[in-house]
Amino acid sequence: MAERPDHREQRHPIKAVPVRHPGRWVAGVAVAVLAAMLVNSLLTNPAFNWPEQAKYLFSPPVLDGVRNTIWLTVAAMAGGVGFGIVLALMRLSANPLLRGASWLYVWFFRGTPLFTQLLIWGNIGALFPTLGLGIPFGPQFVQGQTNALYSAAAAAALGLIFNEAAYMAEIVRGGIQSVDHGQQEAAAALGMSRAQTLRRIVLPQAMRVIVPPTGNEAISMLKNTSLVAAVPYLELTFTAQTIYATTYQIIPMLVMVCLWYLFLSSLMMVGQFYLERHYAKGHRR
Amino acid sequence: MSEPMVRAEAVCKSFGHVPVLKGIDLEVRPGEVMCVVGPSGSGKSTFLRCVNHLEKIDAGRLWVDGQLIGYRQRGDRLHELRDREVAAQRRDIGMVFQRFHLFPHMTALENVMEAPLRVRGDSRAAATEQARALLDRVGLADRTGNYPAQLSGGQQQRVAIARALAMHPKLMLFDEPTSALDPELVGEVLDVMRDLAGDGMTMIVVTHEMGFAREVGDSLVFMDDGLVVERGAPKEVLTNPRHERTQAFLSKVL
Ligand SMILES: Nc1ncnc2c1ncn2[C@@H]1O[C@H](COP(=O)(O)OP(=O)(O)OP(=O)(O)O)[C@@H](O)[C@H]1O
Ligand SMILES: [Mg+2]
Numbered sequence: 001m002a003e004r005p006d007h008r009e010q011r012h013p014i015k016a017v018p019v020r021h022p023g024r025w026v027a028g029v030a031v032a033v034l035a036a037m038l039v040n041s042l043l044t045n046p047a048f049n050w051p052e053q054a055k056y057l058f059s060p061p062v063l064d065g066v067r068n069t070i071w072l073t074v075a076a077m078a079g080g081v082g083f084g085i086v087l088a089l090m091r092l093s094a095n096p097l098l099r100g101a102s103w104l105y106v107w108f109f110r111g112t113p114l115f116t117q118l119l120i121w122g123n124i125g126a127l128f129p130t131l132g133l134g135i136p137f138g139p140q141f142v143q144g145q146t147n148a149l150y151s152a153a154a155a156a157a158l159g160l161i162f163n164e165a166a167y168m169a170e171i172v173r174g175g176i177q178s179v180d181h182g183q184q185e186a187a188a189a190l191g192m193s194r195a196q197t198l199r200r201i202v203l204p205q206a207m208r209v210i211v212p213p214t215g216n217e218a219i220s221m222l223k224n225t226s227l228v229a230a231v232p233y234l235e236l237t238f239t240a241q242t243i244y245a246t247t248y249q250i251i252p253m254l255v256m257v258c259l260w261y262l263f264l265s266s267l268m269m270v271g272q273f274y275l276e277r278h279y280a281k282g283h284r285r
Numbered sequence: 286m287s288e289p290m291v292r293a294e295a296v297c298k299s300f301g302h303v304p305v306l307k308g309i310d311l312e313v314r315p316g317e318v319m320c321v322v323g324p325s326g327s328g329k330s331t332f333l334r335c336v337n338h339l340e341k342i343d344a345g346r347l348w349v350d351g352q353l354i355g356y357r358q359r360g361d362r363l364h365e366l367r368d369r370e371v372a373a374q375r376r377d378i379g380m381v382f383q384r385f386h387l388f389p390h391m392t393a394l395e396n397v398m399e400a401p402l403r404v405r406g407d408s409r410a411a412a413t414e415q416a417r418a419l420l421d422r423v424g425l426a427d428r429t430g431n432y433p434a435q436l437s438g439g440q441q442q443r444v445a446i447a448r449a450l451a452m453h454p455k456l457m458l459f460d461e462p463t464s465a466l467d468p469e470l471v472g473e474v475l476d477v478m479r480d481l482a483g484d485g486m487t488m489i490v491v492t493h494e495m496g497f498a499r500e501v502g503d504s505l506v507f508m509d510d511g512l513v514v515e516r517g518a519p520k521e522v523l524t525n526p527r528h529e530r531t532q533a534f535l536s537k538v539l
Binding site: 180182185186187188189191192193200201204205281282283 | 368373378380392403432445
């Protein structure tokens with residue numbers, strides 16, 4: 001009989017020679033050198049003019065700009081989500097007229113640049129000189145000059161909301177369609193109405209699909225508010241431009257603005273994390 | 286004799302140009318357990334879904350507990366019921382699906398409470414108490430706080446049965462309730478259904494479990510190609526099928 005090999009030694013923990021990765025070292029050194037150059041420039045390049053930035057960081061006009069950027073982001077997202085849900089439901093409705101209208105809306109607002117749309121909203125008075133309430137094609141009950149009723153703030157907010165709604169419509173539609181049709185049947189079989197089924201069963205599940213891209217939309221929106229300079233409306237970036245128009249400290253002001261945006265978007269990413277965790281309920285074991 | 290719980294007369298249903306039900310005539314007495322068997326695609330699920338109007342029938346009539354399903358007769362014209370009226374009819378008919386369709390974002394308890402709370406308008410306390418009692422009845426008293434993803438298939442299906450019972454239905458429809466389950470989990474679901482039958486629930490059960498049909502069923506229906514081919518006492522149909530097609534089907538599954 002052949003001698004059986006002794007397996008006892010194999011039960012000890014493995015102490016093997018690891019594979020070397022020289023490429024990782026080269027890449028790591030390259031990145032470290034670039035980082036050192038960047039830090040060196042930040043600290044020594046006088047064009048950053050950090051004292052000038054510190055002077056304006058919490059100045060009243062900049063804080064006003066920050067406030068306007070924040071409320072525009074919140075209003076645009078709230079309005080965009082609300083209107084986007086309506087557009088998504090229209091798109092999924094059995095009524096071909098509603099479906100078509102929703103499709104046309106999304107086609108227009110996604111097919112033209114936001115900057116151009118905002119220019120139009122800023123000049124809407126030229127398109128509709130008067131605004132009124134009344135019977136379509138019939139008499140008007142109240143009427144007023146567009147430019148008197150309508151402020152730059154309203155133009156900015158409406159422009160962002162109407163654009164965002166088109167994107168949100170697609171996101172919400174995708175979310176609703178991701179929910180298994182059996183869920184609606186189970187709710188219907190229990191005697192739940194369509195509205196109850198949507199609110200209690202379909203939308204909460206769709207949220208798992210809707211929330212992550214909506215968080216990204218919100219963070220994009222924070223930055224896209226800078227485009228309302230087209231209206232024109234004074235938010236953070238436009239405020240910085242008005243400041244450096246007199247001080248000529250262009251780079252310091254723009255870097256300061258970036259710091260503000262980074263601070264705000266970081267806050268939003270934290271919020272997004274908790275929101276996503278909330279809507280993952282029932283999908284984790 | 287008492288009014289039948291379910292009465293189907295010449296029920297027809299097509300999808301596009303494809304006829305799936307070609308004139309179903311059936312009666313189910315109160316308290317009866319009717320098992321439905323037949324080859325895949327014969328229209329068993331479609332018929333069940335017509336009974337609670339998840340599918341609209343094209344011809345014929347369907348009554349549950351004397352109420353015409355989905356329509357109102359005025360003179361010799363039929364009027365479609367409004368969504369609200371259809372929903373009211375469905376409240377009295379429980380349905381259990383092959384793939385459970387529990388609400389994944391709600392716990393077992395919340396799944397069972399949902400319809401009593403939102404549809405019947407029960408108080409939260411009453412709905413909670415009832416849901417606990419129902420989960421206890423299906424043997425899941427210790428699982429009330431679990432989400433569906435944390436339950437086995439057999440447990441999920443038992444929650445689904447409790448959820449349907451929460452609306453106090455007069456009639457329960459089961460569409461292959463054990464077909465998606467691992468073999469060792471089939472028994473626990475059939476046990477719950479057997480108890481339910483023992484309590485006098487009227488049930489229509491589409492199933493491939495011939496043992497269950499023989500033991501619990503009061504009647505057995507064999508469907509093929511959109512028609513009821515044969516109907517009788519389960520033992521009779523299973524041991525002495527009269528029709529050729531029934532014989533051919535049973536020789537394959539038994
Ligand atoms: N919504 C639908 N649209 C089109 N065809 C359908 C639809 N639902 C069912 N069918 C068709 O109707 C026929 C009967 O389907 P049904 O689900 O009622 O059969 P079944 O007897 O339940 O079969 P199985 O044992 O496989 O569940 C099948 O040919 C199926 O493809
Ligand atoms: Mg089926």
